[in-house]
Amino acid sequence: MDFYNRLMNLDRRWVYLVVGIAVIIPVLNPFRVPVFVTQEVRSIYDFVESLEPGDIMFLAIDYDPQAMAEVHPMARAIMRQCFAKDVKLIISALSQNGPGMAEQLISEVAREFGKKSGIDYCYLGYKPYFGLVILAMGQNFRIPFPEDYYGVPLDSLPMMRDVRNYDDVKGVVDISSGNITDAWIIYGNGRYDVKLAIGVTGVMTANYYPYLASGQIFGLMGGLKGASEYEALSKQGDRAIKMMSIQTTAHIVIVLFIVAGNIGYFMSRKKNKK
Amino acid sequence: MRREIPIAICFLAGIFYTLELFIPHRQVLSIFETVRQWAQILIAFAYVLAIANILRVNFHAIQKNQRDWPYKVVLIVSLFFMITLGIFFGGIGEGTIFDWVYYHAQYPLQSTMFALLAFFIASAAFRAFRIRTLEAALLAVTAVLVMIGRVPVGEELWNNFPDFTEWIMNVPQLAGKRAIMIGAALGAISTALKVLTGLERTYLGGE
Amino acid sequence: MKVISFIRVLFFFLYFLLIASPLSFAQEDLSQSWFNPHRVNMLIFLIFFFAIIIYFIDRAKKGKSLFIRRIAGLDAIEEAVGRATEMGKPVLFIPGIEDIDQIQTVAAMIILGNVAKMVAAYDTPLFVPICRPMVVPVAEERVKEGYASAGRPDAYNRDNVRYISDEQFAYAAGVQGIMLRDRPAANLMFGSFFAESLMLAETGFLTGAIQVAGTANIHQLPFFVVACDYTIIGEELFASSAYLSKEPKLLGSLKGSDLTKAIIIGILALGAILETLGITQFTRWFFIE
Amino acid sequence: MDLGTIIWNTIALFLTVCIFSFLYKDNPFYKFAEHLVVGVSAGYFAIILFYNGFVPKVWIPVTTRGEWWYLLPAILGVMTWTRFSKKWAWISRFSIAFYMGIAVGVALPLEMQQRVVKQLHATMLPVHFMDIQGFWNLLIILGVLCGLVYFFFSVEHKGAVGGAARLGIWILMIGFGAGFGLTVMGRISLLADRIQFMREWYLMVTQALWGA
Numbered sequence: 001m002d003f004y005n006r007l008m009n010l011d012r013r014w015v016y017l018v019v020g021i022a023v024i025i026p027v028l029n030p031f032r033v034p035v036f037v038t039q040e041v042r043s044i045y046d047f048v049e050s051l052e053p054g055d056i057m058f059l060a061i062d063y064d065p066q067a068m069a070e071v072h073p074m075a076r077a078i079m080r081q082c083f084a085k086d087v088k089l090i091i092s093a094l095s096q097n098g099p100g101m102a103e104q105l106i107s108e109v110a111r112e113f114g115k116k117s118g119i120d121y122c123y124l125g126y127k128p129y130f131g132l133v134i135l136a137m138g139q140n141f142r143i144p145f146p147e148d149y150y151g152v153p154l155d156s157l158p159m160m161r162d163v164r165n166y167d168d169v170k171g172v173v174d175i176s177s178g179n180i181t182d183a184w185i186i187y188g189n190g191r192y193d194v195k196l197a198i199g200v201t202g203v204m205t206a207n208y209y210p211y212l213a214s215g216q217i218f219g220l221m222g223g224l225k226g227a228s229e230y231e232a233l234s235k236q237g238d239r240a241i242k243m244m245s246i247q248t249t250a251h252i253v254i255v256l257f258i259v260a261g262n263i264g265y266f267m268s269r270k271k272n273k274k
Numbered sequence: 275m276r277r278e279i280p281i282a283i284c285f286l287a288g289i290f291y292t293l294e295l296f297i298p299h300r301q302v303l304s305i306f307e308t309v310r311q312w313a314q315i316l317i318a319f320a321y322v323l324a325i326a327n328i329l330r331v332n333f334h335a336i337q338k339n340q341r342d343w344p345y346k347v348v349l350i351v352s353l354f355f356m357i358t359l360g361i362f363f364g365g366i367g368e369g370t371i372f373d374w375v376y377y378h379a380q381y382p383l384q385s386t387m388f389a390l391l392a393f394f395i396a397s398a399a400f401r402a403f404r405i406r407t408l409e410a411a412l413l414a415v416t417a418v419l420v421m422i423g424r425v426p427v428g429e430e431l432w433n434n435f436p437d438f439t440e441w442i443m444n445v446p447q448l449a450g451k452r453a454i455m456i457g458a459a460l461g462a463i464s465t466a467l468k469v470l471t472g473l474e475r476t477y478l479g480g481e
Numbered sequence: 482m483k484v485i486s487f488i489r490v491l492f493f494f495l496y497f498l499l500i501a502s503p504l505s506f507a508q509e510d511l512s513q514s515w516f517n518p519h520r521v522n523m524l525i526f527l528i529f530f531f532a533i534i535i536y537f538i539d540r541a542k543k544g545k546s547l548f549i550r551r552i553a554g555l556d557a558i559e560e561a562v563g564r565a566t567e568m569g570k571p572v573l574f575i576p577g578i579e580d581i582d583q584i585q586t587v588a589a590m591i592i593l594g595n596v597a598k599m600v601a602a603y604d605t606p607l608f609v610p611i612c613r614p615m616v617v618p619v620a621e622e623r624v625k626e627g628y629a630s631a632g633r634p635d636a637y638n639r640d641n642v643r644y645i646s647d648e649q650f651a652y653a654a655g656v657q658g659i660m661l662r663d664r665p666a667a668n669l670m671f672g673s674f675f676a677e678s679l680m681l682a683e684t685g686f687l688t689g690a691i692q693v694a695g696t697a698n699i700h701q702l703p704f705f706v707v708a709c710d711y712t713i714i715g716e717e718l719f720a721s722s723a724y725l726s727k728e729p730k731l732l733g734s735l736k737g738s739d740l741t742k743a744i745i746i747g748i749l750a751l752g753a754i755l756e757t758l759g760i761t762q763f764t765r766w767f768f769i770e
Numbered sequence: 771m772d773l774g775t776i777i778w779n780t781i782a783l784f785l786t787v788c789i790f791s792f793l794y795k796d797n798p799f800y801k802f803a804e805h806l807v808v809g810v811s812a813g814y815f816a817i818i819l820f821y822n823g824f825v826p827k828v829w830i831p832v833t834t835r836g837e838w839w840y841l842l843p844a845i846l847g848v849m850t851w852t853r854f855s856k857k858w859a860w861i862s863r864f865s866i867a868f869y870m871g872i873a874v875g876v877a878l879p880l881e882m883q884q885r886v887v888k889q890l891h892a893t894m895l896p897v898h899f900m901d902i903q904g905f906w907n908l909l910i911i912l913g914v915l916c917g918l919v920y921f922f923f924s925v926e927h928k929g930a931v932g933g934a935a936r937l938g939i940w941i942l943m944i945g946f947g948a949g950f951g952l953t954v955m956g957r958i959s960l961l962a963d964r965i966q967f968m969r970e971w972y973l974m975v976t977q978a979l980w981g982a
Contacts, residue, residue, distance in 0.1 A: 012397040012687075016793045019396045023958060027965045036429045038436075069959050202424070203952065209440065210903075224955065225424070225436075243959065248425040250392070250958040255418055257400040262414075265404045276860045280867035287868055291875025292527070295883070296520050300512040311827060312843035313872050316865055317580075317614065318823030319847025321816060324614035326854070327644040328812055334640050342662060345801050349809035356813025366821055374778060380648075380814060382782040383807040385964065386789040387650035391676060392961035393793055394683040395704075395954055401686075402707040409943045413706065416947025424955055441906075442948050449910045450945030451699055452889050453917020453938065454715040458697035459885035460741055461719025462584040464534050464734045466874045466881075469587060473538065473730055474722070476591050477581060477619050477870055478863050527882055549923050581866070582873025584881075615869060618853050618862060651811035654804045661796045703946035703953070714942065716921045739924045745890065746915055752894030753911050759896075767891035769883055 004271070008264030015257060022253040026246045033245045035232040040212055044173065044197045044219030045233040048078065051170055053086035056163060058194075060174040060184065061102040062095045062130070067177030067201050073227040073240035074199040075105060075175050080236035083113040088159050089121040090141070090169060094130040094180055103149065117150065118157035125149030131183045138192040140164050171195035175221075181208065189216050199226060281472035288470040328353065416442060522766055534737040541733025549732060554693055554711040555724050558592075559599060561667035561691040561710075566603040570666035572596070573608045575656060575681060576620065577672020577696070578649055580613040584719075585697055589672035590616075590623050591722035592695075596669060597627020601636055608659055609642045612652045617644050653677035657684045670694040670709075671718060674701045682708035695721070776978055783971045786964060913941045 051057060059078060063071050082089055093102040106123055115121055124145040127133045136143040141163065147153050154160045162168065172194050174184045181198050188194040195218060200208060202223025211217045221230055224247065227240035294306050332346040340346075356375065364370040403414035422428045423439025432438075468474035541547060565572045574596055576589040593609065600607045609620050621642045628637040645655035657680065660668065668685040670678070670692070678694070678701040685692045686708055694705040695713025705712045713721065716738075723731035755763045788803035828844045831837040846865045852858040893914050898904035919931060920938035927935045 010400070012401070013794060015397045015400050016393045019393055020961075023392070023961050024965055027962055027969060033426050034430065036426060069963075202955065205440070207444075209444075224959075225426075243962065244426065246962045247955055247958055248427060251421045251425045251954060252427060254396045254399055254954060255421055257396065258403045258414065258418055261400050261403065262405055265406075276863070280863040283864060284867040284871035284874070287871025288875035288878070291872055292878050294876070295879040296517055296524055297515060298512060298517045299515055302515075310872065310876075312846065313582075313869055314823055315827050315840075315843040316847045316850070316869055318819040318827075319844065320614040320850045320865075321819050323617055323850060323853060324644040324647075325812065325816060327611075327617055327642075331640045331643050342801065345805040348802060349805040352806050352809030353813040353816075356810050357816055360813070360817030360820070366817060372817065375810070376814060378778040378782045379785060380807065380810045382786050382967075383654075383789060383803060384648065384650040384811070385960065386786045387654055387680070387807070388676065389957075389960040389964040390789065390792065391679055392957040394679050395950075395957050398679060398683055398704070398708045399950070409939065412940055412943040413703075413947040413950075416944045417703075417951040420948050420951025421954055424951070442944070443952070445906050445909050446913060446941055446944040447948040449913025450917055450941045450943075452893060452914045453920070454697075454699050454702070454942065454945075455885045456745065456889050456914075457716035457742065457918060457921035458699075458719070459881045460530075460738045461588075461716035462697065462881050463530065463878060463886075464738050465584050465588055465719050465722070466878050467531060467534055468538075468731070468734060469584075469870060469874050470878075471535075473734075474587070474591070476594060476623060477587060477866060478622070523879060523883055523887065526887060527879060530882070547924060548926070550926055552923075580873075582869060582877075584874070584877060587870075615866065618850070618866065646808050646811045647815045648807075648811035651807045655808045657792075658801070658804050700949060700953075703950040706943075706946050707950065720923050736924050739922050742918050742921060745886075746918055749890060749893055749911065749915065752890070753897060753907075756894050756896040757898060764891065764894045767887055767894065769887055769891070 002268070002271070004264045004267040006264075007260055008268055010261075010264075018253055018257075019250060022249040023246055026242075026249050030238075030242045031245055032241060033248045035228050035241065035244070037229045037233055038226075040220040041226055041229040042233065044078075044199075044221065045081075045230065047171060047195075047197065047219065048081050048085070048087070048173075048234075051082075051085060051087045054088065056088045056090060056159070056169045057082060058090045058092075058166070058169045058172040060172060060176070060180070061091060061093045061098060061105070062174060062180040062184075063177035063201075064095050064097045065101050068101065069243070070201045070224050070227065071175050071177060071199055072105070073224075073237060074221050074230055075102075076109065076239075077227070077230050077234050077236040078173055078175075079105070079109045080113070081234045083109060083115050083120070084236070086120075090124065090160075090163070091121060092124045092133075092137075092145075093126050094133060095176070095178065096126070096128075099126040099149065118148070118152060119159055122154070122157055122160055123149040130180045131187060134183050134187045135191065138165055138187070138194075166192050166194045171197065171218075173197045173199065173219075175199040177201050177204070185211055185216055197221075199230075277475070277478065280478055281475065285470055285472065288466075325353075416446075520769070523769060530741055533740055534734050537737035537740070538730045538733040541729040541736070544729070547729070547732045547736055549720075549724060549735065552713070552717055552720065552724055554695060554713040554717065555721050557691070557693045557711040558596065558669060558725075561669065561693055562596065562599045562605075564691055565666035566600070566605045568666045569605070571606040571608055571663055572600055572667045573610075573656075573659060573663075573665035573669065573685075573690070575610060575668065575670040575672070576616060577670075577674050578612040578652055578677065579673040581615045581619055583673050585671075585673040586613075586616060588719050588722060590619055592669075592671050592725065593620060594623045594627045595725040597624045598631045601628040601631035601633040604636060606638065606641055606663075608663065608665060610645045610652070610656045610659060611643065612645060612647060612649075614644065614647075617642065649675060649677055650680075653680045656681055660684050660688050660690070664688055664690075666690050668692045668694075670696075670705070671713070671721075672696065673698055674705075676701075679704040679708060685709075776975065779971050779974065783968060786968065913938075917941055 061075050079089065091102065091106060093099040103123065110121060117123065125148065127144045133144045142154050145154060148157065172184065172188060174181055174196065176198065181200055184196060189196045197219035198208060198217050199221035205222030208220055212220050221227060224240050224243055228244045231237050231240050332350055335346045336343045359372040359375060360366055363372065366372050399417065403417060405411045405414055420439050420442060423435050428435035465474065469477065562572055574593055576593060577586055579586050581587065597607060607624060609624060611617050611620055621639065624642055625637050628634055645652045661684065668690045670681060674696050675698065682692060682694065682705060692709040693711045694709040695718040696702060696705065697715045697718055702712065702714060720735055723735045752764050785803055788799040791797055792800040828840050831840040846868060849865045850862045852861040893911060895907035895911060896904065897908045916934045916938035919934040922931065925931055
């Protein structure tokens with residue numbers, strides 16, 4: 001068998017081996033791939049940067065644990081950036097399986113920055129029917145959430161004393177893996193004019209560009225790539241960036257295999273014709 | 275009798291639940307919900323059939339000394355091992371042995387099976403993405419473009435690469451997906467309708 | 482007379498278009514009422530579609546012959562089974578990983594019956610690994626019936642319909658085991674598949690089997706298209722029961738579904754034209770909360 | 771690091787390697803792991819259904835609250851067991867029919883709503899040439915139309931219908947290619963996750979044996 005034929009009929013185990021190596025190397029020796037920051041991610045970063053210490057921002061953690069790999073780094077980076085700047089956070093978790101995961105993240109980051117519940121942040125937790133919850137919070141956070149996640153009445157939390165509704169927060173960043181994003185756009189922004197930015201999974205990203213163009217959202221982070229951009233900008237964490245390097249090598253290797261297979265196919269066909 | 279009654283049951287239950295979408299009455303909805311719970315209970319009981327099937331098939335294999343029969347012993351022992359742990363060793367809560375076995379045996383096994391897909395997806399791409407016909411070309415070229423567009427290499431090559439992949443997702447991909455979805459839904463609905471009216475009674479089996 | 486009834490239909494149409502169109506986002510409390518007025522459009526669509534299907538089934542029963550185009554993937558089933566029997570190797574039928582409540586699984590069971598009939602004539606084993614308990618009895622019955630109708634009830638082996646596991650990847654592992662060790666020469670995969678699709682199709686390719694797959698799960702179709710010899714796409718799966726059995730009542734429903742598609746194409750074109758002209762009433766009528 | 775954790779994690783590592791060994795070829799270790807995962811998961815589901823299906827939904831309501839009507843589904847469930855007898859097997863059809871009826875009834879309107887009417891609504895887009903989106907809208911509409919034509923079964927794919935169907939299949943192919951390319955990322959993440967686990971095991975064991 002000549003070279004091209006052999007290339008075309010390469011044993012699958014060589015493919016496995018090369019793909020394995022392409023993933024193992026960046027896991028063991030993480031390197032940085034260039035991160036191109038897009039405007040839609042930068043505007044979220046700029047917004048958070050523009051906040052003063054003591055300002056309040058609303059962070060909506062609206063995804064299930066299955067989507068963690070892609071969007072968790074976004075939530076983490078934004079939370080860390082806020083706490084580093086002493087910006088206060090109100091956090092909700094409107095996805096059914098999300099509250100426990102959100103709580104873990106919050107307590108982990110809060111411990112790192114020495115932040116206290118009720119003083120530096122307020123975790124509202126979960127209530128069903130996200131559309132209605134988002135609408136009700138436009139009246140007063142206390143309607144859907146008389147108490148926070150830990151069962152403490154909002155009225156007794158120092159940071160919530162003068163906070164009633166969206167008018168008292170500087171903006172909302174919604175990180176989501178499902179249609180809760182739509183509710184935030186339709187009800188949050190549409191009804192109450194909330195200044196809104198979103199972070200979504202890779203598959204969802206394309207659907208939300210129209211809202212960016214129309215100004216209904218001011219920023220958009222899409223999937224692992226958006227997360228890595230935000231990490232690079234804010235310099236808070238590098239999980240998504242690391243993952244990006246693994247993805248890059250693996251994708252390149254697979255594409256090269258496809259190209260090699262086609263070269264083998266065309267060259268051997270050419271020879272057969274002769 | 276043996277056929278007509280089941281068909282009647284299926285028809286009534288089907289019509290009842292088709293109407294659910296149109297009746298917002300609270301009490302009625304709670305009845306719907308209760309009866310739906312019944313279906314879940316039914317499955318819990320039907321699982322006995324599944325276990326019986328596993329035991330029968332594997333016992334026969336062991337009895338006949340079929341090739342690989344020692345592994346069937348592993349299968350049956352591990353099945354009973356899990357059931358024993360769940361019932362006699364503290365239930366299924368966090369920190370029980372059942373939980374530990376789940377996290378350190380079942381979970382790694384399953385997630386490694388899942389991870390094998392990374393290799394399979396590569397070998398399938400290598401083998402099948404040969405540009406033999408126009409259809410194959412469209413398939414292969416789109417896949418390669420989307421793969422490149424998802425990682426920073428794309429931007430390195432061409433500034434608008436990510437926008438281009440998004441266009442692929444947003445226009446041709448979306449159109450194809452919708453066409454399949456609408457067609458498949460119509461097919462599913464007409465099959466469902468035939469089941470409901472008893473025209474299609476395969477699920478009941480033969481006489 | 483015709484004119485009058487036409488006007489009546491038109492009036493009816495306009496009434497729904499302009500007055501009853503369910504477009505309000507009203508938050509009124511419906512928890513005590515017996516009908517949700519916002520879903521009146523859905524009800525009409527459903528009744529309309531049912532009527533078309535029933536009409537065509539009825540017509541087909543009266544003996545009007547119906548044309549149906551060739552579906553390569555379904556012809557390939559026969560070819561694959563034929564090759565397996567020639568080689569004296571088993572046939573593997575995988576009915577997806579969802580329960581019998583999923584319509585795709587029902588469609589798979591219909592195909593299974595036909596495959597059993599094909600296989601029964603020869604002494605070729607037919608393996609059916611199963612992922613959900615409720616599918617077990619149905620599949621057993623289907624295979625038994627298939628063998629019986631081919632005149633070989635004695636050839637039916639109950640142990641070949643095997644429950645494997647409810648867990649997706651445990652199921653995939655079990656099926657891979659059958660592929661590797663029993664070496665079926667034909668793998669038929671029909672039903673609702675998820676991530677395990679590529680696992681099964683790649684392992685099947687390794688063993689050199691002819692593979693025919695069909696699913697309506699859009700996200701898994703790419704993998705079947707890439708790794709199998711023939712792929713049945715979306716609605717073709719549901720059409721298969723009519724295609725394989727050639728029963729007039731089933732062919733009739735296919736015709737009805739085709740007409741519905743033609744109507745949908747018309748509605749779509751009309752909607753786009755009206756939307757382009759800035760008339761949004763029509764589109765809104767297809768809005769569902 | 772206590773010994774228990776190390777032992778459990780070593781078991782997990784061993785099983786992980788067993789499964790990966792399949793990539794080279796089928797072997798006794800993989801066979802062992804394969805049968806183990808099938809057995810363990812079948813047992814796991816039996817227990818989960820027992821504690822989540824039977825205990826809270828039948829046992830507790832009937833024995834502690836006296837809500838006897840929860841026995842009805844239990845009877846339906848027991849009826850499936852008649853399949854063990856040749857003579858009475860037909861009784862199991864009642865349960866299957868009940869289950870099918872509910873499933874089909876729930877699915878019917880939802881399929882219509884989610885996959886037909888909502889998709890239709892989303893596809894009725896304005897076509898214009900003011901910006902590029904207006905033109906893309908035209909492509910989307912044409913794509914959906916041609917895709918639908920491909921699914922016509924009762925007309926021969928010749929002439930105009932054949933042309934549209936062919937265009938339809940091209941669109942589907944582009945969609946499949948995109949779907950394939952998009953999935954690669956997720957699958958690679960899963961592999962990275964397993965490799966990360968193996969690395970952590972290595973670090974844990976070396977630390978336990980030789981200290982930090």
